[in-house]
Amino acid sequence: MIRLFFVIILFLIYGNFNFVINDIVVFSLINIAFFTVLKEKNIKIIDIFIFILSTFVVEVFVGLPILIGIVVLFIPLLLLNYFINNYNFSTFIKSLIVFFLSFISFFLFDQTIVFRLLNLQYFLCILILTFIFLGLSNYGKE
């Protein structure tokens, strides 16, 4: 339900702010789609529904043929799901896999993202968030 809510919010946000927010919206939608399929072994109907909805929204925004996401990506993602969940990776590794998969997909839509990532603002944000995460996970209980 939270994912559905987020998809709707992102659907409404797109185009109403600057292009950086648009990038983040598309990236978040791709993240939601991948997370939905990879999060656990048994995929439910609601997960498929959210996957179709989020890929549909991305396809509409980016200008891809509609439903190409589920047709092309679903079976490879199922295989990856089998691989990830049978090896019982930690949540951290799973998150990293989802993140990098999303990043590669996003890179296919917009190659200039790499140059923009080298922009200092993006780079600082990523660094700060990474260090906050590491700091809290190591010293958060003290």
Added chain:
Amino acid sequence: MINNKKVFLIYIISFFLFLTLILFPNYNSKTKLFTFFVKEKIETPFIFVGKEVRDLLMVLNLNFDYMNTIKKLEGDNNYLRSINKYLLTLTSKYSEQNKIFHQSAIAIPLSIGVQVLGDRNLVYNKNFIINKGSKNGLVIGDYVIDGLNIVGRVVNINLNTSEVVTVKSINYGDEVFINGKSYIVSGTNNNYLSFLRQKESTEVPDFQSGDVAVVHLDNVILRLGIVSFENNQPILLTSDVTNLENLRAVTND
């Protein structure tokens, strides 16, 4: 791996739906345009509330500052009025001269204001969606302009939304006039268009750098770009459109 047969059933249905949409691209574009129409309708109240809240906060916070600003603006206003009078005098002279030379006033195209829905920065593709459709009198092929500069043309149309292919897109093509001769140009996904050939002729084009390429509608002339040369090949430089805020769609062609 997956215990649920329904998942595969949904996949199969999606697959055939996808095939249908690929085989009938019209349905594909109609779905896209309808989605943007729904998006616009849903976000309208949020945008309205957002504007109201912003206005309210501004009123609460800036009342005192406004008093000072108003005094300053009054001075500026008087100065601008005097400039305006001077410019009006110049414009009237220009209009009179234009009438003498061209026997008519400057033609302005009949157009309607349009608003871009979704991405305004042409990051993912070189098309964009506008909030006007066949209900507002638009038809496929209508020009979308910024001032008198062509920004793009309508390629897909729905009742309330339309898709516009911009002059930067590789899918853009048009017939332009340079020094009275007609040429066919095509988009390149860059800031220029390439010349395909001179229409109904095999002659080598004889235009020069700086010539203006225009499109003739009934009684209006729209500007597409300026001729330039790259590696001795003629190209048509378009204006670097980054602001898609004040666009209009020409409806009288």
